[in-house]
Amino acid sequence: xxxxxxxxxxxxxxxxxxxxxxxxxxxxxxxxxxxxxxxxxxxxxxxxxxxxxxxxxxxxxxxxxxxxxxxxxxxxxxxxxxxxxxxxxxxxxxxxxxxxxxxxxxxxxxxxxxxxxxxxxxxxxxxxxxxxxxxxxxxxxxxxxxxxxxxxxxxxxxxxxxxxxxxxxxxxxxxxxxxxxxxxxxxxxxxxxxxxxxxxxxxxxxxxxxxxxxxxxxxxxxxxxxxxxxxxxxxxxxxxxxxxxxxxxxxxxxxxxxxxxxxxxxxxxxxxxxxxxxxxxxxxxxxxxxxxxxxxxxxxxxxxxxxxxxxxxxxxxxxxxxxxxxxxxxxxx
Numbered sequence: 001x002x003x004x005x006x007x008x009x010x011x012x013x014x015x016x017x018x019x020x021x022x023x024x025x026x027x028x029x030x031x032x033x034x035x036x037x038x039x040x041x042x043x044x045x046x047x048x049x050x051x052x053x054x055x056x057x058x059x060x061x062x063x064x065x066x067x068x069x070x071x072x073x074x075x076x077x078x079x080x081x082x083x084x085x086x087x088x089x090x091x092x093x094x095x096x097x098x099x100x101x102x103x104x105x106x107x108x109x110x111x112x113x114x115x116x117x118x119x120x121x122x123x124x125x126x127x128x129x130x131x132x133x134x135x136x137x138x139x140x141x142x143x144x145x146x147x148x149x150x151x152x153x154x155x156x157x158x159x160x161x162x163x164x165x166x167x168x169x170x171x172x173x174x175x176x177x178x179x180x181x182x183x184x185x186x187x188x189x190x191x192x193x194x195x196x197x198x199x200x201x202x203x204x205x206x207x208x209x210x211x212x213x214x215x216x217x218x219x220x221x222x223x224x225x226x227x228x229x230x231x232x233x234x235x236x237x238x239x240x241x242x243x244x245x246x247x248x249x250x251x252x253x254x255x256x257x258x259x260x261x262x263x264x265x266x267x268x269x270x271x272x273x274x275x276x277x278x279x280x281x282x283x284x285x286x287x288x289x290x291x292x293x294x295x296x297x298x299x300x301x302x303x304x305x306x307x308x309x310x311x312x313x314x315x316x317x318x319x320x321x322x323x324x325x326x327x328x329x330x331x332x333x
Contacts, residue, residue: 004028007067010059010072014072016072020283021047034052034053035052056073056081068091075098075169091117092117094121125183140247141223141248145229150233152211212229212230238257243256259275
């Protein structure tokens, strides 16, 4: 008998799947997977030695006794899929944002809480090299983040065209990239609620989703974070531009795209290092943590409640940013 959890994967053509499919094969017993596009997932049948299904409903019908599910489906069906899994008492991993509104996410969290079903979320920057280096500054007082990924056309190429459809994705670069860095700031600052403002633009690529967003978060006691994210870096082997600065009581920590990192303490002593700022390898480590913590309800992993706290900030920022662009007051649902 295998001690690996019987696992289903829903939405297997997601762009994060190549980052973790091999580790999923090692750590779990995949019994079925689904995707609307079989041409992009044929290789996974061999990797996982598991049958393919064209819809997530068919996977659940065939494997309702699964012990774990990975939910990588388009954002506009995440609520329905997660609620179906919770109803069957299947623990799950769901990608952010877990819905196209805060209410959809809250529905999932409430159902999971009521049923006692644990839900983990791959906010993979937590505990990673960037997080650990920035922590040297101490509790965040002022923080600046830039994380500018490749152009939105990459989603057309990698099989996720719904990501450039604002109705299906819920938004563009801010809903996709910013959750990681909002989460890091909230945790470091020790805040659950912040005032959020944002400026959004789609000028560079002129698509329906924003390709650049600048957020400013302010806590009640005056801590400030500016977070800039984008689909604005050229398609390139470099993949992205990133930079980070955190100022705290212990000093100032900075990191650049090439991994050059420095920490200057309050007494003026500077240390330097070279760290790995590529977030892609963190997804394999996350799968390891899921496998190790499934039995204890993902107690040490980011949970759906953490995502709800983070997405409340982001949906507020969208309401502000879209109001600024259109002059029409909007509210998240």
